[in-house]
Amino acid sequence: MIQSIEQLCDFVDLSPDDLAIDFDSIFPFKVPKHFAEQIEKGNPNDPLLKQILPGLAERDVYPGFSPDPVGDLAANPQPSLIHKYHGRALLIASPRCDIHCRYCFRRHFPYEQAKKQHWQAALENIAQDHSISEVILSGGDPMTLSENSLVELIDGIEAIPHVSTLRIHSRTPIVAPHKAHRPTLLKTLSKSRLQTVLVVHCNHANELTPESAELMQQFRQSNVFLLNQTVLLKDINDSANTLSALSKKLFSQGILPYYCHLLDKVSGSGHFDIQKHQAWAIFEQLRQTLPGYLVPRFVEEIAGEPYKTLLIDPNSQDIKPTA
């Protein structure tokens, strides 16, 4: 880990005085060394640096931005469990992440509820609801759990007969691939009756490295299906060229682009937002230049909706389809 903002600035050859940093942010700075090593030295506009540096711009207040923009708390029937969509339940498996992304939609989530002691009740809730066939491990980041705890949790899910799919949402394989290398976990997944999907979170091609490629190969060899989700971020990846390069590099590592999320309007992140017509223009360019399987679904999450909503042409009057 890089221990402080000052250490990061030193590491990337930049002066804190030139970066409009908020040293007092309530959402603390955190970045692993592997991610910092991919930042271009001396470049204050590096797209990876902008994702992690607490900026004074986070203090700006924007209309429509709130602490819980996607309605997690309204769909939180008991500690650690979020049940929003039919057939799927999400377990907040860990209160921690290996990196703090400044745009994070859960930056204000009450993570004190994400405790191992709540797992049993959450699993009992899932066991009683036969409509649930897929369990999603999220967080925080489930890869911050110890390997033993993670395997114990997966064993508990596997013991529920009507659950057939395990989905793991994690940014750790991208930002700290060495930490996500878990031999016992891989063995567990390769032998599991559950179909497993690992949805990594990567926003820019520069985040993908030989180390992430090697790790992805290990997951694939363990029968894990690999998808990626991206957040569309102003001045970081808001161009068709940048997202096209990302899709191609993901595919070279065996990962298919899944979602490109329009920014969840969480307080403190307004400076990352782009207009829907700009997002639509990027999507159109991607469709014209990439094969369909490399074009992610552009979606937004609207609190209370029973599914994520596909972006449509802002000039069209069509009813929003399911993502």
Ligand code: SF4
């Ligand atoms: S890894 Fe995911 S949950 Fe953690 S800070 Fe980043 S966006 Fe938020």
